[in-house]
Amino acid sequence: MTVLRWIVAELRFRSVGTAVALFGIVIASAVAVALTLFEDGFERETRRIVRDIGFNVRIIPKETDLDRFYLEGYSELTIPEDAVHRLAAAGDISYNHLVATLKKKLTVTDKTVFLLGVSPTYFPKGRKKKSPMMFAVEPGTAHVGSRIAEASGATKGGTITLGAESFRVARVMPKTSTPDDVTIYTHLADAQRVLSLEGRINEIKAIDCLCLTADENPAAILERELAAVLPEARVFHLSTMADARARQRQTVEELAAVLVPMVALAACLMVAVLAFINVRDRRSEIGVLRALGYGGGRVLALFLGKATVLGVIGGGLGFALGTTIALSYGQTLFELTAKAMKTDWSLLGWSLLLTPMFAIAASFLPTLIAVRQEPSQNLGPQ
Amino acid sequence: MSALITIDHVRKAHGAVVALDDVSVSIDRGEYVAIVGPSGSGKTTLLSLMGGLDRPTSGSVHAFDQPLSTLSTSAVTRIRARHMGFVFQLFHLIPYLSVLDNVRAVPAATADRAQAVLTELGLADRLRHRPGQLSVGERQRVGLARALVSAPDVILADEPTGNLDPAAESEVSRVLDAYHAQGGTVVLVTHSDTMAARAGRTIRLEAGRCVETT
Numbered sequence: 170m171t172v173l174r175w176i177v178a179e180l181r182f183r184s185v186g187t188a189v190a191l192f193g194i195v196i197a198s199a200v201a202v203a204l205t206l207f208e209d210g211f212e213r214e215t216r217r218i219v220r221d222i223g224f225n226v227r228i229i230p231k232e233t234d235l236d237r238f239y240l241e242g243y244s245e246l247t248i249p250e251d252a253v254h255r256l257a258a259a260g261d262i263s264y265n266h267l268v269a270t271l272k273k274k275l276t277v278t279d280k281t282v283f284l285l286g287v288s289p290t291y292f293p294k295g296r297k298k299k300s301p302m303m304f305a306v307e308p309g310t311a312h313v314g315s316r317i318a319e320a321s322g323a324t325k326g327g328t329i330t331l332g333a334e335s336f337r338v339a340r341v342m343p344k345t346s347t348p349d350d351v352t353i354y355t356h357l358a359d360a361q362r363v364l365s366l367e368g369r370i371n372e373i374k375a376i377d378c379l380c381l382t383a384d385e386n387p388a389a390i391l392e393r394e395l396a397a398v399l400p401e402a403r404v405f406h407l408s409t410m411a412d413a414r415a416r417q418r419q420t421v422e423e424l425a426a427v428l429v430p431m432v433a434l435a436a437c438l439m440v441a442v443l444a445f446i447n448v449r450d451r452r453s454e455i456g457v458l459r460a461l462g463y464g465g466g467r468v469l470a471l472f473l474g475k476a477t478v479l480g481v482i483g484g485g486l487g488f489a490l491g492t493t494i495a496l497s498y499g500q501t502l503f504e505l506t507a508k509a510m511k512t513d514w515s516l517l518g519w520s521l522l523l524t525p526m527f528a529i530a531a532s533f534l535p536t537l538i539a540v541r542q543e544p545s546q547n548l549g550p551q
Numbered sequence: 552m553s554a555l556i557t558i559d560h561v562r563k564a565h566g567a568v569v570a571l572d573d574v575s576v577s578i579d580r581g582e583y584v585a586i587v588g589p590s591g592s593g594k595t596t597l598l599s600l601m602g603g604l605d606r607p608t609s610g611s612v613h614a615f616d617q618p619l620s621t622l623s624t625s626a627v628t629r630i631r632a633r634h635m636g637f638v639f640q641l642f643h644l645i646p647y648l649s650v651l652d653n654v655r656a657v658p659a660a661t662a663d664r665a666q667a668v669l670t671e672l673g674l675a676d677r678l679r680h681r682p683g684q685l686s687v688g689e690r691q692r693v694g695l696a697r698a699l700v701s702a703p704d705v706i707l708a709d710e711p712t713g714n715l716d717p718a719a720e721s722e723v724s725r726v727l728d729a730y731h732a733q734g735g736t737v738v739l740v741t742h743s744d745t746m747a748a749r750a751g752r753t754i755r756l757e758a759g760r761c762v763e764t765t
Contacts (some may be wrong), residue, residue, distance in 0.1 A: 170655060182647030182681070429629070457643045460604055461697075462632020462658045464625055541624075545596075545605040548643065 172467070176474045186447070191483050197436030198487020198524045199494065202516050204432050206495035207502070208425050210510050220533040224374040225407040226264060226391060228256075228399070242283075242348060245274040247369035250357070254410065256373065259398045260294035263390055264375040267291040268303065271360045271370045275353075277331065277361045278321045282314070283352040284331060285359020288370075304354075310417050311336040313356040315344040331355070332363040386494055437527065444476065444532035448539055455539045456547030465540040469533075476532040480525025488520040554613075555580050555705055555736055556601050561610030563596050563759075570596040571761045573610075578705070583727075583737045585750035592756040594740040595709055601738060602635055602707045603627040615704070632658050636698030640710035642690045644682040649692050651678040659701040668696045672726065688719030693724050705736040724749055730750055 180187045229238065230246035238244050254268035256262070262384060269288040274281055287306050306312060311331065313323045318341040321329060328335045344350060353483060361367045377387055388406040395404045448455075451472075458468050492512050499510040556578040563571040571593045577582055578601065586594045599605040600612050603619040612619040615634050619627055644653050654665035669678060672692045682690055691711060698706050706727065712720040722745060731737050741747055755763040 170652060178652070179647045383583050395753055453643055454645060456604075457627065457639075457645065458656075460602070460631065460643075461656065464628050543599075543605045544601040548604070548639070 171474060172470050172474050175471055176478055179471075179475065180478065180518045186450075187479070190443045191448065191479055191486070193439050194479055194483030194528060195490060197439050197527075198484050198520050199438060199491035200432055200487075202488050202491025202520055203495040204429060204491075205516060206492065206510070206513060207499060208429065209513070210495070210499045210506065211424075213506045213509050215517060223341060224266070224268070226375040226377050227407070228252075228373040228375065228395065229405070230371065231401050231403045233403070241274075244371045246398075247271070247366060247371045248401055250288075250361075250368050252370065252402060253288065253373050255322070256395075256398055257291040257293050260296075262293055262394045263377055263387070263397070264394070265293060265296060266374075266376050268374045269357060269370040270372045270374060271364065271366060272372065273360075273364050273366075275331065275363070277317060277353070278328070280317065280320050280351075282317050283348060284360055285352050285354050286357040286364075287354060288357040292301050300377075305343045306354050306356050307339065308356040308359060309337060310339040313341050314350045314352045315342060316350040317353060320551075329353070333361070334363060343456035373402070395419040437531070440528055441531040443527065445535045447475075448472065448532065448535040452539055452547040455536075456544045459540075459544035460548065463539050465537075468540050469536055472481055472532055472536040473529050476510070477525045480528035482520060483528070484520040484522075484524030485517070487524065488517045491520075492516070513537055554578065555615060556738075557602060557611075558597070559571055559611045559613070561597075561600060561607040561612065563593070563600065563605070564608045569759050571600070571607075571756075574756075574759070574761045575610075575755055576761060576764070578736060578738055580704070580736055581731075583746040583749065584729045584739065584750045585753045586738065586740045586756065587742070587747050589752055589755035590742075592758055593759040597754075597756065598707050598709050598740050602637060603631055604637075615654060632701070634704045634731055635708045636701060636703035637649040638691070638694050638698045638706060638708035638711045640713040642682070642694045644690060644697075646682055649679050649681060650674060650685070653682065653693055654696045654700050657697055657700050665696070665700050668700050669693070672696050686719075688715055688722065691715055691719060691723055692726070695723065699726075699730060703735070705738065706730060707738050709740045710742065711739070712741065714745055720745070 222233070224290060229244040230248045233244040233246050250269055254265050256264065257267055268290050271286040273284055275284040276282075290303075304312070311329050313321075313329060317323065323329045323338050323341065325338055325340050327338050329338055330336075331353065336359065342349060355363070355372070361369060366482040377391060388404075391406055392403045408442065455468055457467075458471075496510055496512070503510060554577040558574055558576045561571055561574045562569065563747060570592070574593070574597060576597075586597060588594050596605065600607055600619075601614065603614065606612075607620050615630055617626070619630065622630075639671055644658060648656060651662070651665055652661060654669055655662055658666075666675075666678065669675065672695060674689065674692055674696065677685060677689060677693075681689070682693065685693065691714075694711070698708070708727065711727075712723050713724065720743065727737050727739070728749060737750070739746060739750060747753055753763075753765050754761060755765075
């Protein structure tokens with residue numbers, strides 16, 4: 170008789186026991202799958218939230234008059250636009266999401282407003298590209314602040330004149346009760362042309378790298394790195410914003426660091442207990458097989474084979490259950506990134522691989538102990 | 552006759568409890584031996600040592616010219632598979648296998664041989680049944696078929712009729728007698744005087760000691 174036939178016969182005969190064991194393995198696997206998806210979703214949601222907090226690093230010309238900078242909100246001085254490319258090319262730096270800007274005051278229909286030209290987002294060399302921190306501005310278009318729109322009558326799809334040029338209004342920005350309400354966003358090149366400052370910028374916005382550890386001084390590191398690449402610039406680290414961002418990320422990481430091992434341990438114990446009970450209940454069978462002349466290898470094959478079969482089935486069903494739970498509740502939990510909650514098919518492979526391995530590992534020791542005992546000990550009292 | 556199994560000054564203790572103390576017996580080829588004695592006297596322990604199902608605390612056990620008490624577990628397993636058949640009081644059939652598969656489960660058994668032995672024991676119409684669907688007497692006949700299917704040199708039977716009614720006991724006796732008549736060796740642990748009376752020799756144990764051999 171083949172080992173598989175024995176295993177199938179045993180599973181069918183002990184259908185209730187099989188169902189209970191399978192249920193345990195499915196739950197363990199499902200929890201692991203769901204938790205992984207939830208953790209991914211949580212991290213994605215966190216990334217989105219911290220992204221919305223905004224840039225927390227400002228790089229401006231070194232000789233900027235800080236009193237005026239704080240009063241006006243931008244530097245009167247400019248540096249070459251090439252600075253942003255040099256910074257991005259530096260690669261191994263603690264900056265990310267680099268956006269070059271040129272901000273100046275401009276009069277539009279007798280009203281003084283900010284004109285803010287923004288470049289596309291640049292990522293340091295070798296760094297993974299992520300979704301931009303801010304909206305993209307197409308050349309020839311303008312995103313108009315709410316108070317300016319009210320004063321000038323600009324509407325989406327219409328035109329607005331900046332200096333000597335007309336721009337299509339891509340949108341009227343919602344009221345924010347911030348300087349954005351009196352700001353017009355254009356593409357960097359458009360702003361440079363309107364302000365006659367071709368090739369110049371007066372700020373690079375960025376965010377700092379979360380790779381910095383708690384015992385490091387981010388501002389000092391950022392300054393040191395900047396001095397090496399852009400000696401003509403200085404950096405401001407908006408620490409409150411950065412701290413909020415770091416804290417949010419840290420909370421997620423700490424939660425995952427506690428929750429994942431706990432759930433893994435609980436799942437481990439559940440499968441181990443089920444394996445132990447299975448071996449205990451079948452000790453006399455082990456004794457009989459040994460008495461009939463079967464070696465320990467055959468007995469191990471029977472028991473570990475069963476663990477493998479249950480592990481594969483449980484892993485597959487657990488993946489389906491865990492994914493269903495995660496997709497059902499995840500889309501409610503993570504509203505900002507609900508659409509990103511999807512089936513992760515790589516988890517099916519892991520589930521089909523790890524669950525049987527786990528079941529085998531849990532079954533191995535009690536089976537080995539039973540096999541190594543003298544058959545008379547397993548046959549019990551006659 | 553040559554000794555198939557030799558027990559020499561064997562002591563077996565389970566912690567503080569001494570199950571056998573300085574027991575020496577031998578079983579010759581073709582013998583029919585009954586081991587008798589009160590409960591707890593060490594009968595099953597002695598049978599287990601003879602079959603290599605356990606190891607002595609001290610003393611030696613030889614079977615088929617091999618020192619069972621010092622051989623590796625796998626070597627003892629091979630000797631059991633090649634030379635010995637076991638019958639248990641509680642049958643110890645594998646509950647999820649059919650009658651036929653229980654007998655085929657013996658490593659040396661073939662399907663044809665298993666079916667032939669079961670048919671000889673009157674179980675031809677029970678081949679596809681599971682042990683739980685059989686009467687107690689039928690279960691023990693399956694146990695006997697499993698012991699006989701590999702044509703062993705010796706059958707070690709531990710209280711094979713302990714749970715059976717007189718008719719079933721008679722059937723078990725008939726099967727063991729037939730096996731013995733064909734030259735097989737039988738070692739039987741029993742409380743039954745009727746069964747013991749069929750044996751050619753009786754070993755009596757009391758409190759772990761061999762007190763009489765007749």
